[in-house]
Amino acid sequence: MPRIPLAAFLLLLGCPAIAFAGKKPPQQICGIVVQPRCAPKPGDPESAAVLTLLIQPGISADVEAKDAILADAFRSKASSLFYQQACVTGRLADKQNDKHPARFIVETTDAIVATGPPPADWSPENLHLLCEAGVTVPTVRGTAPRPQYTRTAMDFHVTGAALIEAIVGVDGTVENVRLLKSVDAKHPLGLDAEAMRCARLWTFNPATKDGAAVRVPVTIELTFTLK
Secondary structure (H helix, E strand, O other): OOOOOOHHHHHHHHHOOOOOOOOOOOEEEOOOHHHHHHHEEOOOOOOEEEEEEEEEEOEEEEEOOOHHHHHHHHHHHHHHHOOOOEEEEEEEEEEEEEEEOEEEEOOHHHOOOEEEEEOOOOOOEEOOOOOOOOOOOOOOOOOOOOOOHHHHHHHHOOOEEEEEEEEOOOOOEEEEEEEEEEEOOOOOOOHHHHHHHHOOOEEEEEEEEEHHHHHEEEEEEEOOOOO
């Protein structure tokens, strides 16, 4: 996976950065294009997000367009890069925290450039997106397992949400998982591994396309809270 400059990586994590006078130069982040967003349907709330870029395991950014017109154009281009490695140029609007990924704003359609093929174990071949016409959303079968706290995380009172990308197969089982957003990327205390373990146990009524079961990627959010 392409590496981003250390300064940008620290910004995504919410680490202190040196301030410079004048207008900030454009920033660039690189990673894997995941979760292309569907165009909003009539009556749906508008969303500026067009995709999520997985920078490194546990570190990701929701890429947003500056307006709805750009979002439509950028969404079309980004969908063709699904699961490919790419770099995006824009500006950081919000850092990743315990609840959500970073937010990264783009202002032109050429702000994204492909840099390489998908990882060998995450091929988009024979994979359908939920935005496709005729594709239904998979639904959780039975009671979804919940992750357990690690003793260390409890001692440090760590809370937050892990975002897991999973591929749901035609039989409804989870074929593959990877960590999109860490519960706490700066202080890993076993919660991310527990979230990944738990996500592998989920089962679904599979997605279908025109009545036939198909493989699709989904996002599983697992939240850790302390009473």
